[in-house]
Amino acid sequence: MSKKVLVACGAGIATSTVVMNRVENLLKDNGIDASVEQIKIAEAASKQAGADLIVSTTILPTTYSIPAIIATAYISGIGMEELDEEILANLK
């Protein structure tokens, strides 16, 4: 079944644009059938139903019923491969 990933940042601009691109390529390269939606973190609570994973570049204001991963590694460049693995592991 196709999976769904929510990519969130605080302002809904800037950082999530870069992370969105990285996650889309990561899924494609690994043959994972998943759609990716860019959102503001404030929307995550209402959008988590029907999604499988939240990837956020900002602090998580609450807890969610689906896994949520902080993805600032994609911005700083420190720990990017580990983050790739963590995202993939959550979608297998």
Add this chain to the structure above:
Amino acid sequence: MDLVQFIKKDLIWVQTPCQDQTELFAEVSTRAASKDMITDQFLEKLTEREAIFPTGLQLENFGVALPHTDPECVTEQFIAVLTSEAGIPFKQMADANQETTANLIFVLGLNEPHSQLAVLQQLMGAIQNEEHVKALLAAKSADDIIETLSQVVLHLKGEEKL
């Protein structure tokens, strides 16, 4: 579009005397307002956004911050650049309970951020290579910053990351 097209000489501060976010945001806002690049709301919104969703990033040996705010507050797009040897405290993007001392600050004045993927990737590419960060921090003038960023973009394109 290239990162360098967003860098304006008037919006570069090499070794800013600013010591905290309040001073830094006021300085950038005043200059950008004098060039009619932002709305009256910019400073307030920038400050508010940074408080709720901080943008500090701790690199191995340096700190970086990427403050930005709502697209509605920006009338002409820019990326302001500031360096600070002593550093300016910012809360971290991933965890507001932790601080980083930012030596390199990019204030992003973007009003079409989703169409700026390449520019943002170039910016992240600059941050993600310590040699690039060091070169920017060593800059002695606004021209040095622009020249260094041009080199960074060429380097990134050479790596075919873009």
